Amino acid sequence: MAETAKYGIVIIGSGPGGYVAAIRAGQLGLKTLVVEKDDKFGGTCLHVGCIPTKDLLLNAEVYDYFKNAKEFGIVCKEFSIDWAAIQARKTKVVTKLAKGVEFLLKKNKVESIQGHGRWAGAGRITVTDAKGQTREIQVAKIVVATGSEAKTFPGFEPDGKTILTNKEILALKAVPKSMVIMGAGAVGVEFASIFHRFGTKVTVLEMLPHAVPLEDEEISVELEKSFRHQGIALETQAKVEKATKTANGVSVSYTRADGKPQAIEAETLLVAVGRSPNTQDVGLEKSRVKLERGFVKVDPYMQTDEPGVYAIGDLVASSPLLAHVASREGIVAVTHAAGKPVEPINYTQVPNCTYCEPEISSVGLTEHQAREAGHKVRIGKFPFAANSKATILGSREGFVKIVSEEKYGEILGVHMVGPRVTEMIAEAVVAMRLEGTVEDLACAIHPHPTLTEAVMEAAHAAHDWAIHF
Numbered sequence: 001m002a003e004t005a006k007y008g009i010v011i012i013g014s015g016p017g018g019y020v021a022a023i024r025a026g027q028l029g030l031k032t033l034v035v036e037k038d039d040k041f042g043g044t045c046l047h048v049g050c051i052p053t054k055d056l057l058l059n060a061e062v063y064d065y066f067k068n069a070k071e072f073g074i075v076c077k078e079f080s081i082d083w084a085a086i087q088a089r090k091t092k093v094v095t096k097l098a099k100g101v102e103f104l105l106k107k108n109k110v111e112s113i114q115g116h117g118r119w120a121g122a123g124r125i126t127v128t129d130a131k132g133q134t135r136e137i138q139v140a141k142i143v144v145a146t147g148s149e150a151k152t153f154p155g156f157e158p159d160g161k162t163i164l165t166n167k168e169i170l171a172l173k174a175v176p177k178s179m180v181i182m183g184a185g186a187v188g189v190e191f192a193s194i195f196h197r198f199g200t201k202v203t204v205l206e207m208l209p210h211a212v213p214l215e216d217e218e219i220s221v222e223l224e225k226s227f228r229h230q231g232i233a234l235e236t237q238a239k240v241e242k243a244t245k246t247a248n249g250v251s252v253s254y255t256r257a258d259g260k261p262q263a264i265e266a267e268t269l270l271v272a273v274g275r276s277p278n279t280q281d282v283g284l285e286k287s288r289v290k291l292e293r294g295f296v297k298v299d300p301y302m303q304t305d306e307p308g309v310y311a312i313g314d315l316v317a318s319s320p321l322l323a324h325v326a327s328r329e330g331i332v333a334v335t336h337a338a339g340k341p342v343e344p345i346n347y348t349q350v351p352n353c354t355y356c357e358p359e360i361s362s363v364g365l366t367e368h369q370a371r372e373a374g375h376k377v378r379i380g381k382f383p384f385a386a387n388s389k390a391t392i393l394g395s396r397e398g399f400v401k402i403v404s405e406e407k408y409g410e411i412l413g414v415h416m417v418g419p420r421v422t423e424m425i426a427e428a429v430v431a432m433r434l435e436g437t438v439e440d441l442a443c444a445i446h447p448h449p450t451l452t453e454a455v456m457e458a459a460h461a462a463h464d465w466a467i468h469f
């Protein structure tokens, strides 16, 4: 055990929760330290999550444009995928952004240490480096931001070649000929959209009755319809039982909705069945921090039950596993730790985005949840098929659906599936934050021709007054 140093706040983990918390702590004048076990900042989001997947989705979209070039009057006789170049661009994007995080931490006078951080008692943490040397650090406040890892099961351990999680799939040496994806949540359907467009024969197996099961049911149904139309095989109520490696890849056994056993063979299997919180081996077992199925319980200011210890991001119980949520939780935690006023997060106004093709975005209550909560509900819906920009783009699938309260028109939820809808949901978030009504959305003039007009039209549609439908 070596020297001690004193910090106002130490953040363990540098994902979008940790590094944003650190920057804000620096801005608030706290002597701040980030402890990161990897050799680069940015966490899951930057290295094996949000950023590399969105980069690959863009590559897949460009490839799609080439395939459909004729529709746009472009003659394109020879084109093909250069997988190594695709991977190189992805690495370039990730490296550039990681350098940006490093710069921002320095700019805000945040110090950093590489090593494994652990809570070591009131006001203390230890950091163990790659050589196994441990130093103790004194701190006033601690933010645990150690994130999550892909969930795996015995018999489904990733091997980097055949059985994959979000990490190994991003480092594949070639586009696989075929792939089974276990789980039709955000990660599963995004990778399905990437690899299907690169030419992989994709089969998605989902245990629940619908793909993207947390979304409004109509949105799930629309995505399922689109996947099948595109040629992505999707089986719901399919319970995967076993993965057996074969000469050519893997055989995946599952039980179908009708109870019949089934097996499918593919070159690769992606396990995308959720995330496990990184709450082991962080010293929390010796603290008063309470866990719920491994996730940390916190109060509205992200404080755990251990005085002076906060938790943010993917490891927080009942918090959606999203980068922007982790970042906001980081800001709430350090602002509170600095003794400054801060507003707790309203989790009913968190935008959810899934960057599959077609994209999905939503905020607030689904129609079912609104009715279950006892609201008298008015629905406004507008299809992209009737939106001029969607027609220009040649991407007319999907719709915008607004769930509002019947009497006063309060917006309870907004749900979208279609082209570029992940860029459109922030409008609904702001409207809900300002306690806006469908009338506000309908009367706010939206520019023409844009996809955003579909939001205005869906608001008009709540009173059966949509203009273009």
Ligand SMILES: Cc1cc2nc3c(=O)[nH]c(=O)nc-3n(C[C@H](O)[C@H](O)[C@H](O)COP(=O)(O)OP(=O)(O)OC[C@H]3O[C@@H](n4cnc5c(N)ncnc54)[C@H](O)[C@@H]3O)c2cc1C
Residues within 6 Å of the ligand: 012, 013, 014, 015, 016, 017, 018, 035, 036, 037, 038, 041, 042, 043, 044, 045, 046, 048, 049, 050, 051, 053, 054, 115, 116, 117, 118, 145, 146, 147, 148, 166, 187, 278, 281, 282, 312, 313, 314, 315, 321, 322, 323, 324, 325, 326, 355
């Ligand atoms: C394939 C995929 C795609 C995704 N796409 C999106 C998306 O498009 N949009 C979105 O909002 N979310 C997306 N997510 C989710 C998003 O990545 C996470 O919600 C986000 O990264 C959580 O941030 P975090 O800071 O809590 O943890 P993480 O990003 O997981 O970071 C935790 C950090 O802590 C470090 N660490 C762990 N233990 C220790 C320790 N003991 N000591 C020191 N350091 C430690 C880790 O090395 C890591 O750097 C995606 C996730 C996946 C898997």
